[in-house]
Amino acid sequence: MKLLEPTQLSGIHLKNRMVMSSMTRSRADRNGVVGDLTVRYYTQRAGAGLILTEAINISAQATGSPLTPGIYTEEQIEGWKKVTRAVHDRGGVMYAQLWHTGRAGHSVDRGGAQPVAPSAVAISGMQHFTSQGMKAYETPRELSVEEIRQIVKDYGQAAKNAIAAGFDGVELHAANGYLPNQFLAETANRRTDLYGGSIPNKARFVLEVMEELIAAAGGDRVGIKIGTLHPYGDIGYDDPVATYTYLIEQLNTLDFSFVELMRQNPYFPPPARYPKIDEVELFGSMIRQLLIANGGYDRESGEAELQKGRAALISFGTLFLANPDLPERFARNSSLNEADRATMFGGGEQGYIDYPMLAEG
Numbered sequence: 001m002k003l004l005e006p007t008q009l010s011g012i013h014l015k016n017r018m019v020m021s022s023m024t025r026s027r028a029d030r031n032g033v034v035g036d037l038t039v040r041y042y043t044q045r046a047g048a049g050l051i052l053t054e055a056i057n058i059s060a061q062a063t064g065s066p067l068t069p070g071i072y073t074e075e076q077i078e079g080w081k082k083v084t085r086a087v088h089d090r091g092g093v094m095y096a097q098l099w100h101t102g103r104a105g106h107s108v109d110r111g112g113a114q115p116v117a118p119s120a121v122a123i124s125g126m127q128h129f130t131s132q133g134m135k136a137y138e139t140p141r142e143l144s145v146e147e148i149r150q151i152v153k154d155y156g157q158a159a160k161n162a163i164a165a166g167f168d169g170v171e172l173h174a175a176n177g178y179l180p181n182q183f184l185a186e187t188a189n190r191r192t193d194l195y196g197g198s199i200p201n202k203a204r205f206v207l208e209v210m211e212e213l214i215a216a217a218g219g220d221r222v223g224i225k226i227g228t229l230h231p232y233g234d235i236g237y238d239d240p241v242a243t244y245t246y247l248i249e250q251l252n253t254l255d256f257s258f259v260e261l262m263r264q265n266p267y268f269p270p271p272a273r274y275p276k277i278d279e280v281e282l283f284g285s286m287i288r289q290l291l292i293a294n295g296g297y298d299r300e301s302g303e304a305e306l307q308k309g310r311a312a313l314i315s316f317g318t319l320f321l322a323n324p325d326l327p328e329r330f331a332r333n334s335s336l337n338e339a340d341r342a343t344m345f346g347g348g349e350q351g352y353i354d355y356p357m358l359a360e361g
């Protein structure tokens with residue numbers, strides 16, 4: 001099957017076309033440093049053609065949730081070096097997903113600091129997972145243009161740190177309602193300066209960050225994740241197709257490695273007023289870079305998507321979480337472990353490194 005065929009990503013050999021998509025697991029220490037359990041977790045999954053790490057905070061300011069890792073201190077970089085070394089030893093390839101949570105965080109896990117965002121508009125309709133239980137979102141502080149420029153630089157530094165930590169590249173997390181996504185969406189961005197108002201202004205931040213990442217790491221080592229219709233984090237667009245058509249056209253002018261396109265999720269349905277579209281079909285046909293399709297795929301639908309020819313790789317989230325040896329299971333067409341929702345975020349070994357692998361042979 002195509003899913004199991006070796007391929008290339010910007011000149012790097014991938015064992016197969018199966019990508020492990022980013023999943024926050026909240027198992028770093030209080031200083032955002034990953035330890036031995038995380039080394040084991042990723043090493044177990046090194047059979048993936050490409051691993052995209054859990055989202056990694058680019059700065060202290062970027063942090064929004066407890067026990068999420070960072071890549072802005074020496075100690076954090078040293079922690080990741082152990083992970084990349086172990087994954088490379090198993091022939092794996094690994095990109096770090098770079099994260100700024102913006103308004104999707106809480107001051108209790110930010111040393112008391114109010115979250116920052118394009119505009120002072122709180123997330124409504126959902127609560128945030130904090131070290132003190134679920135809490136309502138706070139109204140964030142609007143970023144100044146000077147602060148925005150600093151954040152763009154922070155992304156560049158984080159990319160350099162990721163390369164120093166041994167990652168093969170970085171992925172900008174521009175989906176799921178975090179800072180880059182907040183700039184793109186009318187429900188989060190009410191600015192009237194050069195970062196808000198028109199679609200080009202709202203897309204400016206994402207494009208500036210991409211240029212910074214490309215300058216820092218080299219285009220061959222940079223990807224981006226977008227989720228065009230996903231409303232998670234109180235994200236709404238006046239016109240999602242116009243917004244992402246513009247963004248993709250502009251991304252097409254840059255030289256970088258891949259776009260990971262996350263499809264709509266039945267658990268978080270898009271607003272009824274959005275057009276009914278197949279995102280991979282519509283946006284995939286516009287994207288010039290290598291396309292990774294994500295969202296709700298299994299062995300059959302992932303293979304069918306590859307056969308259609310738009311996507312070169314398929315990324316799997318929950319299936320890789322629960323099945324460390326997912327490519328092997330697909331190869332043998334064997335049964336799959338179910339993911340345990342209770343142990344997804346936080347905790348120790350249970351639900352992290354104890355999902356059973358197939359017996360050898």
Ligand SMILES: Cc1cc2nc3c(=O)[nH]c(=O)nc-3n(C[C@H](O)[C@H](O)[C@H](O)COP(=O)(O)O)c2cc1C
Nearest residue numbers: 021022023024054055262295296297316317318344
């Ligand atoms: C526990 C969990 C944590 C996640 N954390 C992240 C994250 O840190 N960054 C991200 O881009 N997506 C995150 N996602 C979304 C997944 O990467 C993926 O896009 C989504 O689960 C859809 O793919 P799937 O249907 O194959 O699981 C997370 C998903 C799960 C289940």
